[in-house]
Amino acid sequence: MIEVKDNRIYFYNTNKRDIIPVDFQCVSAYLCPHCKKVLAAYYAGKVVDLEPFMEDPAMKYHYTPGTSNGGQYLLLDNHNHKKGCPGWEIVSLFARGIKYSIGVWARRYEVRPENLQKLCEMIAASKVSGFEIVQDTCGADDPIVLYNEHLFTNINKPWFGQSIARKENLAAYVDWIVAGDYSKPFEPPIKPKTEPPIDTPKDELPSLVDIEAETGDQSTKSVFGDIIDVYTRAQAIDDGVLVDVTETAKEAGIVYPTAVTQALWNGYIEPPESLKGFQDMQGRLWDVLTMFSFSARAMKKSNIDVAESQKDTAQTLYFKTIFQMPSKAGNPKMETVDLKAVCGPGDNAEPILTIMLLEED
Ligand SMILES: [Zn+2]
Known part of the structure; x- marks a missing residue:
């Protein structure tokens, strides 16, 4: 059990008498008004192994412990799940x-x-x-x-x-x-x-679907054909150069197999060390995919006519996503990152989507 009272944080186990309770001076703490659990706490003292103090041993996995500015913090990161307050x-x-x-x-x-x-x-x-x-x-x-x-x-x-x-x-x-x-x-x-439609209607699809059809297979093949012969997408995913995110992309309404580059993944989608516990990879990935989806729909709404001269660029969609990143001052800042999505044929000539940083190829 973790409890905060009178500016002290207590770790104890009501079921096990032989476990000696410990307590430290608590600097700040937030308690859920519904389940009364400690949502976040910052205290002076040593890092506590939570296991002995948890009546329900599974609860220890719900807390992220850490050290910051010489103190310790605890963060309840699964509060929203079934053991917490839905x-x-x-x-x-x-x-x-x-x-x-x-x-x-x-x-x-x-x-x-x-x-x-x-x-x-x-x-x-x-x-x-x-x-x-x-x-x-x-x-x-x-x-x-x-x-x-x-x-x-x-x-x-x-x-x-x-x-x-x-x-x-x-x-x-x-x-x-x-x-x-x-x-x-x-x-x-x-x-x-x-209820979810069994076949997503065509007007729900990102506009890249239509652009693909308008530009036709030929121009896409001429741009991407060579690269694909040398190095297949499956290999790239195996090698970790690309990270397959197709399952999450489907939830964002993207119908094509989708991957992101390692640079985007490591640089932005994977939360920076100091934000771990506060930000999760799935949420940051979701932001990228929904921003892509949003831009693709907006592009389609504006009824862009793919002119002959634009065929090569039409397979790339530029968009931005805002990420929370650490700053030198210590407080996190919001960083707007330019991204692009490239639509091209996959290993079996099926349309596939690759999302990357602006400067990547
Ligand atoms: Zn609660």
Whole structure:
């Protein structure tokens, strides 16, 4: 059991009398208002092996321990799973305070900036369900914000993988909340589908599908044919030069086999050492894939006519993704990274997608 009381953190096991409890001075700690578990704590003292103190030994795997600035921290990273509180997650441990936390949240969900101040005021006054403010029990630091998407909005969730639609609906939902007229129910602008279509309709596909068809096999082959003969994509994935992300890409609505380069993977998708425990690889990959998907759809919406002269460049789509990265000052910063997606034939001439850094070939 881990408990924080009167600015001290206690490690003990109620089931095992022979395990001697330990306690240290706690600098800051955030407790979940629902399950009362320690969500995050920063304390002075040695790194504690959590195992003896866990009544449920599986719980120790839910905590990430670490050392920072001479102190120790603990982070409950599986709070959102079945052993914790379903749906509740910390908006940002780094951006503390309501304003900064909600700023991070709003960027993630494309909420209009002009709504932010009112939204923050309403959250501070506990008027928005799905948001909870958690004070530092030690009183040293600014509060953090917990968010539960399922409670925040009564919009029906679009089917799994339609995160773009969900983001647009969320932004509209914030408009509705801030406007404050609750006499009319919220109408999601994007109507959810009742179930995933068995065959994704053609207009749901990223535009690269159509561009591929328009440019035809010939031009793609002439550009990529030589490389593929020498070094197959399967080999590249085996060699670790490319990382296959097809399964996650499918969830983001991308129908082609998809891989990312090692440079993009190691440089950005794999969280930097100092952010591990706060950021996960799956979330960062998801950001890349949804930003690609979003750009591909936007490109298609603008009805780009692939002219004769553009055929070679049409197989590359440029887009940006924002990653949280460590800065020299210690606080994480948001870095906008230019990426490109190249669509070309795979080992068996099937269309495949490779996402890479701008400067890569
Ligand atoms: Zn909880």
